[in-house]
Amino acid sequence: MPRLLASLAFAFALASSVQAFAAEFAVTKADDGVTVNLDGKLFTRYLIAAGPKPYLWPIVSPAGKPITRAFPMEKVEGEKQDHPHHRSFWFTHGNVNDVDFWSESGKNGTIKHREFTKVEGGPAATISTVNDWLAPDGKKVLEDIRTVTFRTGEGGARIIDFDITLKASDGPVTFGDTKEGSFGVRVPTTMDVLSKKGGKIVNSEGLADDAAWGKPARWVDYHGPVDGAVEGIAILNHPKSFRYPTTWHVRTYGLFAANPFGLRDFNKGGPEGTHKLAQGESMTLRYRVIVHGGDEKAAKIAEAFEAYAKEP
Numbered sequence: 001m002p003r004l005l006a007s008l009a010f011a012f013a014l015a016s017s018v019q020a021f022a023a024e025f026a027v028t029k030a031d032d033g034v035t036v037n038l039d040g041k042l043f044t045r046y047l048i049a050a051g052p053k054p055y056l057w058p059i060v061s062p063a064g065k066p067i068t069r070a071f072p073m074e075k076v077e078g079e080k081q082d083h084p085h086h087r088s089f090w091f092t093h094g095n096v097n098d099v100d101f102w103s104e105s106g107k108n109g110t111i112k113h114r115e116f117t118k119v120e121g122g123p124a125a126t127i128s129t130v131n132d133w134l135a136p137d138g139k140k141v142l143e144d145i146r147t148v149t150f151r152t153g154e155g156g157a158r159i160i161d162f163d164i165t166l167k168a169s170d171g172p173v174t175f176g177d178t179k180e181g182s183f184g185v186r187v188p189t190t191m192d193v194l195s196k197k198g199g200k201i202v203n204s205e206g207l208a209d210d211a212a213w214g215k216p217a218r219w220v221d222y223h224g225p226v227d228g229a230v231e232g233i234a235i236l237n238h239p240k241s242f243r244y245p246t247t248w249h250v251r252t253y254g255l256f257a258a259n260p261f262g263l264r265d266f267n268k269g270g271p272e273g274t275h276k277l278a279q280g281e282s283m284t285l286r287y288r289v290i291v292h293g294g295d296e297k298a299a300k301i302a303e304a305f306e307a308y309a310k311e312p
Contacts (some may be wrong), residue, residue, distance in 0.1 A: 014288070025037065027118070043150065044060065051104075054090070056148075059088065061226070061231050062158055065227050066232055067188065073087065082191045085104040091162070095174075095178045095180070108136070111133050111134075111298075112132045112133075114131055117145075118147075118267045129146055130144070130145055131143060142166060142169055142173045144167065145167070155300075155311060157196055157291065164183075164286075166282060167277075172276065173276070178266045179265040184249075184258070185256040190226055191224030199224030199225070203248065204245075218236065218237055219236040221233070230295065233292070234304070238308060238311070240284075241260075241286040247262060260285070276295055
């Protein structure tokens with residue numbers, strides 16, 4: 001009996017310890033979107049009314065550092081102020097029925113938030129939404145249903161799963177072959193390769209920096225210094241995602257985007273990347289973003305991909 005009681009006491013203490021250190025996400029809705037806090041501190045905000053598309057900003061690393069560029073939402077000394085349409089963390093495409101949803105030229109399409117279908121916190125957080133893609137004249141081109149899930153991973157890494165279904169709800173839809181797309185992140189200026197402060201791009205096929213542009217890969221990691229420490233962000237493409245493994249519009253100046261449509265734009269003379277959906281058809285793209293400290297080896301991104309790929 002004493003041994004049993006001791007075992008039960010140990011098990012209770014272990015469970016209490018795990019519970020004490022378990023992540024807790026809290027979500028708060030407002031008119032401009034949803035704030036996601038992790039253990040009482042800001043992780044990110046999902047913004048729905050501060051630009052021509054929904055996006056996440058800021059995104060805070062496990063070390064408490066901003067892991068995406070602040071411009072154009074905020075001007076930070078030393079940050080590049082190019083490409084104002086690179087809003088932190090987003091999904092768009094540069095040619096949908098000949099409408100440009102990628103740029104912010106004044107003649108671009110907009111992605112308008114329609115409704116939240118789920119906003120929930122706890123050991124993980126979930127934001128699910130429905131959005132309408134509108135041409136400059138207000139005509140609806142298509143709709144998307146997206147789910148963004150936030151959780152923690154090994155070594156304190158922060159995970160964002162982004163699953164989006166694009167539906168031809170209002171007639172046929174053509175996604176044109178262009179490099180300007182689609183699921184994007186803009187890294188901080190100090191992290192980008194061209195700043196020559198130690199930034200590096202590495203993909204699952206062993207290609208680095210400029211060599212990774214336009215190439216298919218299961219995952220890509222972009223890491224470099226932020227406020228004196230090496231921080232990283234990896235994007236993983238799930239095997240069930242449309243046109244896995246995706247091609248990547250990842251640039252040494254700081255753009256980091258997965259784009260399954262720009263095949264010929266990436267590879268002149270290569271296969272055509274245009275994709276058509278008939279009325280009522282849909283397709284789904286799935287990505288996992290891992291915000292981590294150190295490089296891709298320290299963060300075990302290859303191993304993380306293997307685990308992600310086994311998820312249904």
